[in-house]
């Protein structure tokens with residue numbers, strides 16, 4: 001049996017009048033997955049769900065929380081602020097649309113609907129959103145290795161550390177540095193050095209399977225691997241696995257005093273969720289462990305728990 005995936009964009013219609021919902025449902029049901037809410041509370045719940053809508057059509061006039069307030073609430077929430085909101089308004093209320101833009105809406109459509117126009121505008125905003133998302137993702141990708149960059153790492157570490165503290169689960173971090181990489185560049189050239197970093201990044205990214213596992217290039221020949229919900233034993237197992245994967249690439253390094261191929265050193269830190277530490281202190285601890293691994297001869301893993 002094959003289960004077909006429904007890749008159509010998701011649209012959420014928020015309107016307290018069932019007839020208006022039905023009208024828009026007719027317009028969108030063939031091209032979109034449509035859900036509907038008749039009040040702000042339900043709309044917020046659907047917008048914050050695991051599979052949020054790609055766009056929200058929002059009636060301005062609703063009892064209790066009106067469209068403006070709901071829009072402002074969506075824009076103030078990290079989880080929903082990126083979802084484009086289009087106001088739905090009667091022609092007589094067009095002036096109010098200005099307030100809608102101030103609340104964070106991207107556009108408005110007027111009743112009575114002209115279906116092709118409504119569809120075209122919704123498609124336009126979906127298209128703009130996906131281009132915006134793509135651009136934003138470039139800002140977080142390391143151009144050489146195409147894994148996450150340091151900027152993204154800083155944000156994700158902050159998020160994961162907060163989550164670890166809330167859920168009382170330990171967080172582990174691997175700070176990894178290529179051994180004698182200056183000698184590698186000097187021997188094989190900077191272009192070969194770049195290729196080596198690309199291969200290491202791809203191999204490590206391919207070896208991390210758990211959702212939430214995260215790799216970033218931290219700078220130069222340094223990488224960070226963040227392992228949420230991971231205790232010291234598991235973190236050590238993953239570090240050893242990465243070490244084997246890198247040894248397995250067997251990238252020749254004749255000028256390394258450590259081995260005939262490219263090797264790495266790792267500092268592994270596992271943090272107790274009750275430890276009152278800043279993310280900076282976590283990174284510093286991983287750095288100390290990495291330094292110990294380098295000092296002890298390289299091509300090894302040093303681990304600390306804090």
Ligand SMILES: Nc1nc2c(ncn2[C@@H]2O[C@H](COP(=O)(O)OP(=O)(O)OP(=O)(O)O)[C@@H](O)[C@H]2O)c(=O)[nH]1
Nearest residue numbers: 177178179180181182183185190191193194220221
């Ligand atoms: N090819 C290439 N080299 C880089 C890049 N970023 C940093 N490097 C080089 O990485 C080398 C790092 O050298 P060091 O910090 O002295 O460390 P190392 O030679 O790896 O020695 P240990 O870390 O002590 O084992 C420098 O020569 C940098 O020029 C890069 O993007 N591409």
